[in-house]
Amino acid sequence: MTTTDGAPHGTDDTPRQNDAPRERDDAPREKKRTRLIGGPGMLLVWLYGVMVVGAVSRSAVQISTEFEHAPLAYSLSAVAGLVYGFITYSLVRGGEFARKAARVCCAVELAGVLVVGTWTLVEPSAFPDKTVWSDYGIGYLFIPVILPITAMYWLRKSARQKDAA
Amino acid sequence: MLVALTVATAVAALLLAAWCGWAAYRDQPTKDWHFIGMAVVTALTLVQLVVGIVLLARGEKPEQGTTIFVSYLLGSFACVPVAGFMSLAERTRWGSVTVAAGGVVLAVLQVRLYDIWGG
Numbered sequence: 629m630t631t632t633d634g635a636p637h638g639t640d641d642t643p644r645q646n647d648a649p650r651e652r653d654d655a656p657r658e659k660k661r662t663r664l665i666g667g668p669g670m671l672l673v674w675l676y677g678v679m680v681v682g683a684v685s686r687s688a689v690q691i692s693t694e695f696e697h698a699p700l701a702y703s704l705s706a707v708a709g710l711v712y713g714f715i716t717y718s719l720v721r722g723g724e725f726a727r728k729a730a731r732v733c734c735a736v737e738l739a740g741v742l743v744v745g746t747w748t749l750v751e752p753s754a755f756p757d758k759t760v761w762s763d764y765g766i767g768y769l770f771i772p773v774i775l776p777i778t779a780m781y782w783l784r785k786s787a788r789q790k791d792a793a
Numbered sequence: 794m795l796v797a798l799t800v801a802t803a804v805a806a807l808l809l810a811a812w813c814g815w816a817a818y819r820d821q822p823t824k825d826w827h828f829i830g831m832a833v834v835t836a837l838t839l840v841q842l843v844v845g846i847v848l849l850a851r852g853e854k855p856e857q858g859t860t861i862f863v864s865y866l867l868g869s870f871a872c873v874p875v876a877g878f879m880s881l882a883e884r885t886r887w888g889s890v891t892v893a894a895g896g897v898v899l900a901v902l903q904v905r906l907y908d909i910w911g912g
Binding site: 665666667668669670671673674675677678681685689693769 | 861864872876879880882883885887888891
């Protein structure tokens, strides 16, 4: 909206000229990072943390001991663990970029759960052993399906609060 | 011995979850009494960890493997304290919800431990 051709808005542009010197000062910018782990965000971090530990340790054990048994399933668990780890890190770090990155990852996660969940139901023979995302995460109380939806809702909401402020 | 302890820990974890859930329902953060409750549940998981290691040292084998058994024991032990610290950082009802979720997670871990040990 504050485009260059908006002559009447010329006064609006003046604060923007101050942006450059302000960018150099790092400390105030750190404080301005959107805090993502306040309130319900804390619960999300906890549940994502649990999923990280669950998925990473599970795949670490399975890949190191019996990878040949079900390579696809174990690799998918490892990928799920990485995605969960990144989302947890983004939530804890906070800030606009982290918020966007976390949203993308939640979408990836949701897609992963839906695709892998459907895949395990349609073609069980491809999965001799379970993954974190098998049958839409039934072995994990469906948390893998519920979590990304809740997280995306929360990340949208914290964006709206920031715009309002 | 281990099975009785597993059942006791699971019940205690669910009670803790209900208690903190009630606090969250009443819009309260976790208080000193809740932390005492968390300490009791954590003490149970610590006893369980010690008993589990003693059983392994005596040569008993968990049905689904020693590595998985020990990692679940360690996970159970860490579960509630971590949630407790997070509720210290979040002094609202959501801190209580986090501990309640921790209790549920611990109960699930106990069910898995039961399976891994082999009944």
